[in-house]
Amino acid sequence: xxxxxxxxxxxxxxxxxxxxxxxxxxxxxxxxxxxxxxxxxxxxxxxxxxxxxxxxxxxxxxxxxxxxxxxxxxxxxxxxxxxxxxxxxxxxxxxxxxxxxxxxxxxxxxxxxxxxxxxxxxxxxxxxxxxxxxxxxxxxxxxxxxxxxxxxxxxxxxxxxxxxxxxxxxxxxxxxxxxxxxxxxxxxxxxxxxxxxxxxxxxxxxxxxxxxxxxxxxxxxxxxxxxxxxxx
Amino acid sequence: xxxxxxxxxxxxxxxxxxxxxxxxxxxxxxxxxxxxxxxxxxxxxxxxxxxxxxxxxxxxxxxxxxxxxxxxxxxxxxxxxxxxxxxxxxxxxxxxxxxxxxxxxxxxxxxxxxxxxxxxxxxxxxxxxxxxxxxxxxxxxxxxxxxxxxxxxxxxxxxxxxxxxxxxxxxxxxxxxxxxxxxxxxxxxxxxxxxxxxxxxxxxxxxxxxxxxxxxxxxxxxxxxxxxxxxxxxxxxxxxxxxxxxxxxxxxxxxxxxxx
Amino acid sequence: xxxxxxxxxxxxxxxxxxxxxxxxxxxxxxxxxxxxxxxxxxxxxxxxxxxxxxxxxxxxxxxxxxxxxxxxxxxxxxxxxxxxxxxxxxxxxxxxxxxxxxxxxxxxxxxxxxxxxxxxxxxxxxxxxxxxxxxxxxxxxxxxxxxxxxxxxxxxxxxxxxxxxxxxxxxxxxxxxxxxxxxxxxxxxxxxxxxxxxxxxxxxxxxxxxxxxxxxxxxxxxxxxxxxxxxxxxxxxxxxxxxxxxxxxxxxxxxxxxxxxxxxxxxxxxxxxxxxxxx
Numbered sequence: 125x126x127x128x129x130x131x132x133x134x135x136x137x138x139x140x141x142x143x144x145x146x147x148x149x150x151x152x153x154x155x156x157x158x159x160x161x162x163x164x165x166x167x168x169x170x171x172x173x174x175x176x177x178x179x180x181x182x183x184x185x186x187x188x189x190x191x192x193x194x195x196x197x198x199x200x201x202x203x204x205x206x207x208x209x210x211x212x213x214x215x216x217x218x219x220x221x222x223x224x225x226x227x228x229x230x231x232x233x234x235x236x237x238x239x240x241x242x243x244x245x246x247x248x249x250x251x252x253x254x255x256x257x258x259x260x261x262x263x264x265x266x267x268x269x270x271x272x273x274x275x276x277x278x279x280x281x282x283x284x285x286x287x288x289x290x291x292x293x294x295x296x297x298x299x300x301x302x303x304x305x306x307x308x309x310x311x312x313x314x315x316x317x318x319x320x321x322x323x324x325x326x327x328x329x330x331x332x333x334x335x336x337x338x339x340x341x342x343x344x345x346x347x348x349x350x351x352x353x354x355x356x
Numbered sequence: 357x358x359x360x361x362x363x364x365x366x367x368x369x370x371x372x373x374x375x376x377x378x379x380x381x382x383x384x385x386x387x388x389x390x391x392x393x394x395x396x397x398x399x400x401x402x403x404x405x406x407x408x409x410x411x412x413x414x415x416x417x418x419x420x421x422x423x424x425x426x427x428x429x430x431x432x433x434x435x436x437x438x439x440x441x442x443x444x445x446x447x448x449x450x451x452x453x454x455x456x457x458x459x460x461x462x463x464x465x466x467x468x469x470x471x472x473x474x475x476x477x478x479x480x481x482x483x484x485x486x487x488x489x490x491x492x493x494x495x496x497x498x499x500x501x502x503x504x505x506x507x508x509x510x511x512x513x514x515x516x517x518x519x520x521x522x523x524x525x526x527x528x529x530x531x532x533x534x535x536x537x538x539x540x541x542x543x544x545x546x547x548x549x550x551x552x553x554x555x556x557x558x559x560x561x562x563x564x565x566x567x568x569x570x571x572x573x574x575x576x577x578x579x580x581x582x583x584x585x586x587x588x589x590x591x592x593x594x595x596x597x598x599x600x601x602x603x604x605x606x607x608x609x610x611x612x613x614x615x616x
Numbered sequence: 617x618x619x620x621x622x623x624x625x626x627x628x629x630x631x632x633x634x635x636x637x638x639x640x641x642x643x644x645x646x647x648x649x650x651x652x653x654x655x656x657x658x659x660x661x662x663x664x665x666x667x668x669x670x671x672x673x674x675x676x677x678x679x680x681x682x683x684x685x686x687x688x689x690x691x692x693x694x695x696x697x698x699x700x701x702x703x704x705x706x707x708x709x710x711x712x713x714x715x716x717x718x719x720x721x722x723x724x725x726x727x728x729x730x731x732x733x734x735x736x737x738x739x740x741x742x743x744x745x746x747x748x749x750x751x752x753x754x755x756x757x758x759x760x761x762x763x764x765x766x767x768x769x770x771x772x773x774x775x776x777x778x779x780x781x782x783x784x785x786x787x788x789x790x791x792x793x794x795x796x797x798x799x800x801x802x803x804x805x806x807x808x809x810x811x812x813x814x815x816x817x818x819x820x821x822x823x824x825x826x827x828x829x830x831x832x833x834x835x836x837x838x839x840x841x842x843x844x845x846x847x848x849x850x851x852x853x854x855x856x857x858x859x860x861x862x863x864x865x866x867x868x869x870x871x872x873x874x875x876x877x878x879x880x881x882x883x884x885x886x887x888x889x890x891x892x893x894x895x
Contacts, residue, residue: 141603208591227574480843481842
């Protein structure tokens with residue numbers, strides 16, 4: 125399996141129609157490549173647009189201009205021109221995103237929250253539940269939590285649920301927004317271990333990371349976003 | 357990673373006018389099996405009109421609606437003879453109305469309502485019909501002990517489950533839901549949506565859900581279409597439309613959600 | 617004696633002609649409901665005006681008429697209708713099934729087998745078998761047009777679910793000529809088999825609903841049933857207390873305040889025939 129994320133001349137701005145049509149430019153002309161087995165860590169001060177770039181790569185934000193290519197094995201899909209169905213399919217099988225918020229249907233138990241995307245990727249429900257249990261065990265989410273809905277959990281626990289979804293059967297391309305932010309040192313170590321394992325399986329990782337230890341362990345290269353942001 | 361989808365349902369510039377008044381204007385959209393599409397808008401946006409058109413309840417004033425049918429192949433619903441359209445609505449396309457009393461026979465037992473859906477599709481075996489009714493009522497978490505009671509003896513939330521069970525009993529390919537949870541208590545709504553999501557996943561159904569509730573849309577749907585004054589003003593993946601709205605109206609809608 | 621101040625058969629000639637056309641049409645399309653211009657009759661709608669009008673159009677001076685109500689010749693309704701028709705046509709009256717050329721009936725088919733050349737005219741309150749399900753006429757017409765009869769089985773389903781057996785002991789729906797769904801009028805299930813391949817012409821009239829339909833002689837008539845619950849007729853442990861018959865439809869009569877019951881044949885003519893055989 126080989127995968128590559130290619131961002132070419134990406135520009136993104138927000139137009140706020142109800143604030144007198146004000147436009148806020150966030151990113152200009154970003155060029156970036158993330159290859160199989162690589163972990164690229166985005167750098168730049170807070171509020172710059174690092175999260176925005178990740179969201180563009182997930183299709184959560186639209187881009188104004190430029191191109192985003194997903195090269196998997198021998199095929200290329202342009203996110204910027206993909207149909208809704210293509211995007212849904214990509215998110216199902218190829219791109220995993222770990223953001224800063226956890227959004228689930230209020231009463232679904234954690235074990236099912238993690239198993240559902242696995243089922244959508246083709247696993248039988250029983251197998252999906254088993255894999256869900258395995259990843260939760262590794263992330264120190266004990267059995268007492270499995271049948272509880274995750275919205276009742278602490279910030280750190282919710283973050284680990286988010287990560288479990290992405291890492292249970294690692295997506296070829298992982299987009300991680302502060303995956304270790306709310307975790308204690310022990311859990312940070314476990315998460316880094318899981319990301320390393322994913323990289324060894326030829327996954328590509330684009331991440332925002334602030335804790336230096338994790339950056340040192342995981343980063344193949346760092347990418348400073350500052351040059352691609354508007355001068356104010 | 358090849359994408360070779362046949363759309364299950366697609367519309368091309370479909371419009372409906374109430375005389376001179378726009379019901380919906382030149383709507384083009386597509387849905388594939390396994391996709392959950394939300395149609396969002398406020399009252400009068402034309403979303404219910406759109407759904408009725410897709411369900412074949414009203415005839416478009418112009419435009420085409422193409423459906424990939426198991427029984428008839430690829431058909432234009434606007435050109436299809438009425439007898440076949442009725443057949444599709446009994447089997448492959450399921451419509452769940454906003455008020456359960458509009459979609460159920462209130463003087464027939466709950467089990468009978470569900471059984472009817474298979475009886476009209478050729479089943480002539482009482483045991484088989486009853487067993488299917490039991491299966492779907494159970495799937496919708498309804499008490500089987502009560503399956504011979506009339507719908508009027510159930511709460512609205514449960515009546516809505518009966519309606520959904522009934523529509524699913526014919527194993528449809530496409531599910532159309534018109535504000536299925538408006539008027540239900542929040543907790544009842546949550547339970548119903550839970551169950552619905554699970555079934556949709558299992559059956560790989562295509563679903564079009566009309567709602568004014570953005571939270572429900574976010575929770576349930578993959579992609580979304582925003583309607584205003586009978587027109588589609590924005591469409592895209594649900595999270596994209598809600599997190600990065602482009603159109604002025606969408607921005608207004610999303611900024612009006614009260615945070616939980 | 618026929619009353620001369622009225623037109624023969626009470627109705628005017630134009631009405632009789634239009635009614636005969638409707639009847640012909642209904643014979644040509646077995647089981648299918650044909651609309652007709654139902655007239656105001658001297659009895660109220662709901663008391664047999666449909667069948668009455670059919671008879672007014674059909675009866676001729678050489679006919680012999682029998683009128684029964686629940687199998688009996690001597691109930692108030694049967695006698696009123698009989699008297700009216702006699703006054704309007706002067707036809708001979710009889711209580712013997714075998715002697716009649718035309719028999720008007722409400723709720724029963726006589727036990728005595730009918731023969732070719734006889735006409736049965738049934739009083740029908742609701743001609744539309746799907747009416748219990750669908751109040752809209754425009755929709756029931758479509759259901760018939762497209763042969764969408766699956767929902768009729770819903771009635772059987774409900775009966776089985778609630779009573780463990782088909783409760784439609786009356787007006788059990790039938791399929792006529794292999795295709796058309798019909799309501800056989802509120803005759804008991806027991807009588808449904810008599811509809812099948814009868815040598816007689818069977819006409820059905822609903823005055824208030826303004827519909828008539830027909831089953832021509834020797835037509836296939838099948839009662840609706842599920843594959844796993846075949847159609848069954850009623851049976852009694854008892855036999856008739858008057859004539860001893862154990863294969864006729866029995867009425868259950870409560871004879872005193874302590875609830876004592878008697879079972880007797882509902883078909884009075886048949887009962888008399890059996891009795892006279894015994895004597």
